[in-house]
Amino acid sequence: xxxxxxRIRNVTCRFGGLIANNDLTLDVAAGEIVGLIGPNGAGKSxxxxxxxxxxxxxxGAVMFEGRDVTAQDAAARCVSGIARTFQVxxxxxxxxxxxxxxxxxxxREPATRAxxxxxxxxxxxxxxxxxxxAAAVDLTPPEKRRLELARALATDPKLLLLxxxxxxxxxxxxxQGAELIRSIRAQGVTVVLVEHVMEIVMPLVDRAIVLxxxxxxxxxxxxxxxxxPAVIAAxxxxxxxA
Amino acid sequence: MTEVPPLAHMPGARHDDxxxxxxRQFAVALMLAAAVGTLPFVVTDVYAQNVFILTLTxxxxxxxxxxxxxxxxxxxxxxxxxxxxxxxxxxxIYMKFGVTPWVGMAAGGILAAVIALxxxxxxxxxxxxxxxxxxxxIAEAALLLVLNWEWAGAALGLQxxxxxxxWRTFQFGRxxxxxxxxxxxxxxxTWILCWVIQGSRWGFWWRxxxxxxxxxxxxxxxxxxxxxxxxxxxxxxxxxxxGFYALxxxxxxxxxxxxxxxxxxxxxxxxxxxxxxxxxPALGAAILIPLSEITRSYISGSGRxxxxxxxxxxxxxxxxxxxxxxxxxxxxxxxxxxx
Numbered sequence: 238x239x240x241x242x243x244r245i246r247n248v249t250c251r252f253g254g255l256i257a258n259n260d261l262t263l264d265v266a267a268g269e270i271v272g273l274i275g276p277n278g279a280g281k282s283x284x285x286x287x288x289x290x291x292x293x294x295x296x297g298a299v300m301f302e303g304r305d306v307t308a309q310d311a312a313a314r315c316v317s318g319i320a321r322t323f324q325v326x327x328x329x330x331x332x333x334x335x336x337x338x339x340x341x342x343x344x345r346e347p348a349t350r351a352x353x354x355x356x357x358x359x360x361x362x363x364x365x366x367x368x369x370x371a372a373a374v375d376l377t378p379p380e381k382r383r384l385e386l387a388r389a390l391a392t393d394p395k396l397l398l399l400x401x402x403x404x405x406x407x408x409x410x411x412x413q414g415a416e417l418i419r420s421i422r423a424q425g426v427t428v429v430l431v432e433h434v435m436e437i438v439m440p441l442v443d444r445a446i447v448l449x450x451x452x453x454x455x456x457x458x459x460x461x462x463x464x465x466p467a468v469i470a471a472x473x474x475x476x477x478x479a
Numbered sequence: 480m481t482e483v484p485p486l487a488h489m490p491g492a493r494h495d496d497x498x499x500x501x502x503r504q505f506a507v508a509l510m511l512a513a514a515v516g517t518l519p520f521v522v523t524d525v526y527a528q529n530v531f532i533l534t535l536t537x538x539x540x541x542x543x544x545x546x547x548x549x550x551x552x553x554x555x556x557x558x559x560x561x562x563x564x565x566x567x568x569x570x571x572i573y574m575k576f577g578v579t580p581w582v583g584m585a586a587g588g589i590l591a592a593v594i595a596l597x598x599x600x601x602x603x604x605x606x607x608x609x610x611x612x613x614x615x616x617i618a619e620a621a622l623l624l625v626l627n628w629e630w631a632g633a634a635l636g637l638q639x640x641x642x643x644x645x646w647r648t649f650q651f652g653r654x655x656x657x658x659x660x661x662x663x664x665x666x667x668x669t670w671i672l673c674w675v676i677q678g679s680r681w682g683f684w685w686r687x688x689x690x691x692x693x694x695x696x697x698x699x700x701x702x703x704x705x706x707x708x709x710x711x712x713x714x715x716x717x718x719x720x721x722g723f724y725a726l727x728x729x730x731x732x733x734x735x736x737x738x739x740x741x742x743x744x745x746x747x748x749x750x751x752x753x754x755x756x757x758x759x760p761a762l763g764a765a766i767l768i769p770l771s772e773i774t775r776s777y778i779s780g781s782g783r784x785x786x787x788x789x790x791x792x793x794x795x796x797x798x799x800x801x802x803x804x805x806x807x808x809x810x811x812x813x814x815x816x817x818x
Contacts, residue, residue, distance in 0.1 A: 286594070289697065290697075291693070310696070311693075311696040311697050312696045312697075312698075312699050312700055312701045312702075315696075315697060315698055315699035316699050320697070320698075321697050323694065323697070327691045327693060327694035328690075328691075328694070329686065329687050329690035329691060329694065329695075330690055330691075331686060331689070331690050331755070332687075332690065336683065336686075339688045340681055340683050340684065340695065340698050340700065341698045341699075343680045343683055343684070343699075344698065344699035347680060348680075349678060349679060349680055349683065351500075352680070352683075353497070356721075388698060389697075389698075391698075392698055392699060396790060453656075
């Protein structure tokens with residue numbers, strides 16, 4: 238097996254007295270779809286922020302493609318090949334849908350003409366081509382999720398971090414979203430997703446990492462993880478274990 | 480590098496539309512400039528020509544402000560500091576060292592850009608309204624410094640000594656035409672610069688930073704560098720225009736080239752016409768400045784109250800009825816600018 242794409246080494250994140258991530262170590266291999274799950278307050282979003290460069294870890298290191306990227310800020314990580322979406326969508330609302338995606342494409346294509354061409358192609362890929370000229374602010378919530386995805390994809394990521402992209406969608410929309418994520422992986426992009434909706438996450442991911450109270454309590458195939466006593470305890474409480 | 484989606488060949492029509500739209504804007508700007516260029520031959524009244532020159536100066540100033548305040552979203556209410564740096568550099572270098580004001584204008588522009596970078600280093604770490612407040616405070620502090628700076632004339636100001644008419648000394652006696660065309664050139668230059676920025680990746684980056692800095696950073700945009708570069712360009716242009724203004728009126732003092740009122744006047748045309756648009760500052764200045772000159776001469780005499788009441792009323796009306804500015808009343812144009 239080749240070296241992992243992403244390595245998290247002993248990452249600890251403290252916010253004052255609160256320890257959001259406690260000595261986390263994990264690897265993500267190239268080409269995987271990894272689900273980061275856990276109850277509220279487990280530290281998923283913090284870990285996500287640490288990988289994306291939005292949150293600086295108190296201790297520990299983040300390695301990407303064998304390089305230490307711990308000191309890189311969010312913009313530099315994007316240049317390195319890590320792209321993300323936001324849990325609460327953050328579209329550029331004064332711009333058109335196309336221009337939103339152009340901003341992402343400009344990371345690899347300095348010329349705006351080439352970036353526009355690429356943005357059109359990415360919008361086609363995520364199924365938003367018909368809305369390219371619309372104002373981003375006019376999109377429906379599911380469309381906005383797609384726009385976030387398109388923007389992130391336009392940066393040509395090697396690792397794509399998805400923060401609850403399927404939450405709040407109807408089952409049919411979520412199913413389409415899952416298909417889209419599979420086809421993104423088919424392009425060779427490694428995907429790490431934080432998700433709450435278990436029915437959709439479990440069939441989608443190759444491997445699940447379960448966090449609780451800042452620690453990894455289980456990792457493995459979706460089926461193994463779902464049957465893991467610690468996971469059941471974390472989600473349903475001690476009494477349900479019996 | 481990982482290849483993401485297969486870059487299917489997209490229909491070229493939309494790109495052609497986009498490029499054609501931009502070229503059309505450029506052509507309109509050139510034609511408009513040419514039309515304005517004939518004005519002094521139609522209207523030969525010296526007072527009216529003075530109003531034209533001031534209006535064009537504010538078109539250029541507000542467009543320069545728009546680069547930082549409109550495109551990059553960093554609202555500065557202290558641009559008078561850069562205007563003052565340009566005005567004082569130009570006049571001081573000419574008076575004290577006998578060097579042609581052209582050098583002074585260029586030096587003022589460079590100095591203003593450097594100062595914008597030095598001030599931006601701490602100031603761009605604070606966001607939103609706090610940044611705006613910082614710009615006001617810094618400009619006021621600079622005003623006080625110059626008020627007490629004996630070598631630079633302190634509160635009395637500086638009077639440029641008369642010299643024979645020539646482009647070298649930038650003096651033309653009572654002939655307004657050279658000033659008029661220089662101001663027109665500045666207005667066109669700043670417009671073209673904004674047009675270039677809008678089509679470049681800097682334009683996209685700056686607008687992204689303005690809309691959502693966090694999201695912009697996640698897409699590889701350095702918010703800090705975007706703000707710094709926008710600020711330096713904006714300050715440089717403002718200073719060059721300040722230098723020109725000093726040469727035109729041939730007398731400067733801290734109150735006329737560094738005051739808070741001037742900072743307001745620099746930003747107001749863009750606010751009125753449409754922040755972050757190509758035509759907003761020009762439209763806003765074309766309405767505000769003549770209005771201000773007329774009210775100043777016919778209503779308020781030497782008092783300054785009435786023009787401010789008029790601006791205030793206009794701004795409130797625009798903010799209530801058309802927060803996007805007056806250019807948004809042209810729906811087709813607006814669509815072109817957005818795409």
